Amino acid sequence: MFMHLVWLNVKARLQYGRSFVYEILTSMVGYIFEFLAVWIIINQFNSIIGWSFFEILFLHALGYFVRATASAFLWRPMWLMSDYMQRGQLDKFLLSPVNSFMYIVGSNFMTYALSHVILGGMVAIISIFFIPIDWTLLKALLFICSLIGAMFIYGGFIVFSGAISFWTVRSSFLLRVLTEAWSVINYPITIYPRGIQILLTFFIPFALLNYYPTVYLFRQPGNSNSWTMILILAAGLSFFTLVYKLWWYGVRKYQGAGS
Amino acid sequence: MARYCYMAYLSFKSSIAYKAEVWFGIFTSVLTLSIQIFLWKALFQYGESNVGVSFDQMITYFILSTALSLCLINSSVLDEIAKDIREGTIANYLAKPYKYKISLLSKSLGRIFFSLLFVIMPMIIISSIFFTIQAPHSLVSLLATILISICSFYIFFSIYYIAGLSTFWFMGMQGAIGLLIENILRLLSGALIPIWIFPKWLYTIASYLPVRYGFDVPISIYIGRTAGSDIVKGIAVQFIWILSLIIVDNIVWRISIRKLVIQGG
Amino acid sequence: MEVIKVENLKKVYRIPKRREGFLNTFKDLIKHEYEDKTALADISFSINEGDIVGYIGPNGAGKSTTIKIMAGILYPTSGQVTVNEVIPYKEKVRNAKEISLIAGNRSNLYWDLPIIDTFELMKRIYKISDKKYKQNLDLLSEVIGIKDLHTVPARQLSLGQRMRADFVASMLHDPKIVYLDEPTIGLDIVAKDHIREFIKTVNSEKRTTVIITSHDIADIERICNRVIVIDYGKIIYSGNIDNLNSEYNNNKCIMKIKLEDKAESFNLEGFDVKQVNDMYSISFERKKITPSGMLNLLLEKGYKIIDFSLTEPSLEDTIKAIYEK
Numbered sequence: 001m002f003m004h005l006v007w008l009n010v011k012a013r014l015q016y017g018r019s020f021v022y023e024i025l026t027s028m029v030g031y032i033f034e035f036l037a038v039w040i041i042i043n044q045f046n047s048i049i050g051w052s053f054f055e056i057l058f059l060h061a062l063g064y065f066v067r068a069t070a071s072a073f074l075w076r077p078m079w080l081m082s083d084y085m086q087r088g089q090l091d092k093f094l095l096s097p098v099n100s101f102m103y104i105v106g107s108n109f110m111t112y113a114l115s116h117v118i119l120g121g122m123v124a125i126i127s128i129f130f131i132p133i134d135w136t137l138l139k140a141l142l143f144i145c146s147l148i149g150a151m152f153i154y155g156g157f158i159v160f161s162g163a164i165s166f167w168t169v170r171s172s173f174l175l176r177v178l179t180e181a182w183s184v185i186n187y188p189i190t191i192y193p194r195g196i197q198i199l200l201t202f203f204i205p206f207a208l209l210n211y212y213p214t215v216y217l218f219r220q221p222g223n224s225n226s227w228t229m230i231l232i233l234a235a236g237l238s239f240f241t242l243v244y245k246l247w248w249y250g251v252r253k254y255q256g257a258g259s
Numbered sequence: 260m261a262r263y264c265y266m267a268y269l270s271f272k273s274s275i276a277y278k279a280e281v282w283f284g285i286f287t288s289v290l291t292l293s294i295q296i297f298l299w300k301a302l303f304q305y306g307e308s309n310v311g312v313s314f315d316q317m318i319t320y321f322i323l324s325t326a327l328s329l330c331l332i333n334s335s336v337l338d339e340i341a342k343d344i345r346e347g348t349i350a351n352y353l354a355k356p357y358k359y360k361i362s363l364l365s366k367s368l369g370r371i372f373f374s375l376l377f378v379i380m381p382m383i384i385i386s387s388i389f390f391t392i393q394a395p396h397s398l399v400s401l402l403a404t405i406l407i408s409i410c411s412f413y414i415f416f417s418i419y420y421i422a423g424l425s426t427f428w429f430m431g432m433q434g435a436i437g438l439l440i441e442n443i444l445r446l447l448s449g450a451l452i453p454i455w456i457f458p459k460w461l462y463t464i465a466s467y468l469p470v471r472y473g474f475d476v477p478i479s480i481y482i483g484r485t486a487g488s489d490i491v492k493g494i495a496v497q498f499i500w501i502l503s504l505i506i507v508d509n510i511v512w513r514i515s516i517r518k519l520v521i522q523g524g
Numbered sequence: 525m526e527v528i529k530v531e532n533l534k535k536v537y538r539i540p541k542r543r544e545g546f547l548n549t550f551k552d553l554i555k556h557e558y559e560d561k562t563a564l565a566d567i568s569f570s571i572n573e574g575d576i577v578g579y580i581g582p583n584g585a586g587k588s589t590t591i592k593i594m595a596g597i598l599y600p601t602s603g604q605v606t607v608n609e610v611i612p613y614k615e616k617v618r619n620a621k622e623i624s625l626i627a628g629n630r631s632n633l634y635w636d637l638p639i640i641d642t643f644e645l646m647k648r649i650y651k652i653s654d655k656k657y658k659q660n661l662d663l664l665s666e667v668i669g670i671k672d673l674h675t676v677p678a679r680q681l682s683l684g685q686r687m688r689a690d691f692v693a694s695m696l697h698d699p700k701i702v703y704l705d706e707p708t709i710g711l712d713i714v715a716k717d718h719i720r721e722f723i724k725t726v727n728s729e730k731r732t733t734v735i736i737t738s739h740d741i742a743d744i745e746r747i748c749n750r751v752i753v754i755d756y757g758k759i760i761y762s763g764n765i766d767n768l769n770s771e772y773n774n775n776k777c778i779m780k781i782k783l784e785d786k787a788e789s790f791n792l793e794g795f796d797v798k799q800v801n802d803m804y805s806i807s808f809e810r811k812k813i814t815p816s817g818m819l820n821l822l823l824e825k826g827y828k829i830i831d832f833s834l835t836e837p838s839l840e841d842t843i844k845a846i847y848e849k
Contacts, residue, residue, distance in 0.1 A: 004645065008634060008641060011637065011641075022432075026434065026435045029435070029438055029442060030438065033446055037446060037451055041302070044456040045302050045305075047305075048301070049302070091625070092625075095595055095597055095623075097617045097620035098649050103649075173279050173283070180283075180290065183290070184290070191298050191300070192297050255613070256600075256601075
């Protein structure tokens with residue numbers, strides 16, 4: 001049922017097929033200029049603290065990819081939480097015999113994010129060709145594990161922003177902050193002082209999204225190894241589960257349970 | 260005249276309603292600024308490249324650049340013109356292009372003044388806790404910087420103005436146009452990266468564009484990289500640019516209006 | 525057979541109090557003080573299978589609160605509710621499969637897509653078998669008249685058509701109980717009739733229990749067999765629709781007559797008579813004398829009536845009186 005819902009959304013969007021191409025082109029503009037800026041800097045300094053052009057590109061693109069995939073599913077439904085509550089439109093979802101969370105999420109798939117998923121993915125793959133990595137099956141598998149974990153971590157933050165709207169108002173503000181704040185990991189976090197690195201690893205673990213997987217992949221020796229990858233997966237799943245429970249707690253409170 | 264002052268005031272006032280925007284603006288600008296500074300700190304420490312200025316000067320560069328971006332790189336004018344075209348209200352100004360431009364200017368100024376007070380000031384205060392902004396190279400430099408910055412406002416306004424009118428031909432594409440312009444402005448004006456480290460070919464392009472007077476020129480003067488007769492040269496060329504843009508503005512306006520009349524509004 | 529049983533249902537909302545004054549606004553930011561608002565004081569009623577119940581009351585009386593609790597999307601403060609032998613807010617999924625909630629001002633349809641897509645979605649959500657789906661889809665579309673509109677996107681339909689599509693979408697899973705919230709709002713007279721007929725048909729064919737909230741009294745009059753009136757969170761009346769008028773002493777009939785001989789003076793002892801142009805308007809209580817009795821009386825007295833009209837006690841007047849109390 002869930003995938004069917006998602007498919008319905010995509011189908012509805014495809015009706016305006018031309019605009020999808022338009023979206024991709026628009027996103028491309030941003031990418032081109034960002035990479036141009038990176039190129040200019042590397043042209044002058046030969047590398048960014050030892051990271052080559054394509055390595056930085058990969059870091060960027062991986063971040064976009066992870067973020068866009070999580071956002072495609074979760075961003076819009078959480079953004080609409082406050083609206084739904086105010087307009088009493090939440091009832092329809094609470095009434096169905098299916099899992100309300102899945103219903104809301106499935107009904108609000110954001111096809112716009114797909115342009116970033118595609119572009120980010122493409123740039124990442126292209127960059128990989130220019131970076132010497134000795135691939136092993138284990139390495140690839142663990143990398144994918146960490147990607148999944150990363151998506152759940154970012155997704156967890158999105159759902160958290162939505163769940164919060166049961167207590168305070170306006171999930172939209174937190175979501176905007178989230179969207180902006182994450183640009184801190186466009187460059188390797190080693191440019192920041194130790195304190196901030198710790199913050200980005202343990203407390204607002206954005207660095208887990210792209211930095212650590214990347215270091216694991218081709219920047220050894222570094223502070224990331226196979227265990228780190230598994231840790232990211234574990235952290236992602238547990239964090240998301242927690243946030244998911246929080247969301248449901250908010251729903252029950254909204255329904256007046258226990259009052 | 261009073262009418263336009265009032266317009267600016269209203270613009271100012273309506274910005275107050277959006278408290279979240281203020282917090283968000285402060286947050287984003289401090290964040291972007293910090294990322295830039297940390298990146299360049301690492302660049303300076305790691306690589307051995309002669310950038311021509313010290314790291315402390317770069318800090319000042321970025322703080323000023325962030326502050327100026329908030330004033331100059333803003334697509335509100337573009338959005339407003341696109342809206343007026345879409346809803347047809349632009350027809351009211353058919354005979355009085357002057358008035359339209361000035362009203363847009365006033366509203367813009369209102370917004371900028373608001374940003375200055377509630378976003379830029381806090382941003383500078385917060386940044387100065389962590390980073391030190393240097394004093395201007397000299398009094399003359401400071402005056403020149405202020406003069407050039409204020410005048411560059413018109414340059415950026417003009418660009419957005421023309422872009423806004425271009426939506427006549429590119430209906431529905433205002434988002435993409437705004438984005439494209441924002442990126443070009445940020446890069447080629449020196450807001451993101453000082454243009455003097457651009458590769459030769461890019462530097463040439465940037466040096467022939469008027470947008471460098473928003474960032475590269477005034478900030479270079481402030482930190483002392485440009486001095487003496489170069490300052491005077493800069494002011495003169497900027498002046499020529501402004502005059503040219505006024506002319507181009509009017510031409511674009513006239514072409515647009517003709518299209519509007521032909522279409523039937 | 526009882527399908528819905530509500531016993532001593534109570535619902536109290538805790539609303540943050542907004543206090544006046546500068547200092548208090550600041551206090552509010554830190555910690556809210558709450559006040560209790562009682563939406564439902566103590567209500568009890570039961571509904572039988574196959575009933576079509578008009579659940580009415582002024583705005584803010586507690587109607588939607590009751591419906592939401594019965595539908596399982598709101599928890600009560602105290603009291604018992606059983607729907608089809610299930611406690612709705614405790615066994616949400618079981619309850620959801622048997623019910624349907626249709627709101628006149630909110631559509632369940634996907635805006636940009638052909639309505640058939642929404643129907644298919646419902647099929648998946650309610651896990652309707654292929655056979656039953658096809659059966660219901662054809663039957664419902666036929667009865668309600670949207671058979672040819674399946675491939676039309678919702679945004680291209682008129683309001684009436686959309687409402688009808690909504691009905692079909694909500695009934696595909698054969699719900700035993702249907703809650704209708706202002707189902708005919710905004711519709712033209714013909715469309716209203718269609719919807720009302722549809723409801724009656726479904727009710728008679730499938731013994732579906734229907735609970736309607738509507739401010740359109742004609743809705744209630746035409747299709748309901750029972751009425752429950754709620755105000756200030758309390759049930760004021762619960763019973764057959766026929767008895768409602770007499771229950772509230774609204775028995776006033778008005779008969780207007782036109783006499784052959786216009787000059788004739790007209791006098792009726794014991795009854796209130798008004799002259800309006802060339803017609804006489806007689807008010808009388810149904811309890812005292814029935815309309816046919818009145819006619820007989822007039823004929824006995826020898827009046828030659830060439831035209832007459834009769835206005836029965838109106839439900840609207842009764843309801844107005846109830847609301848105003």
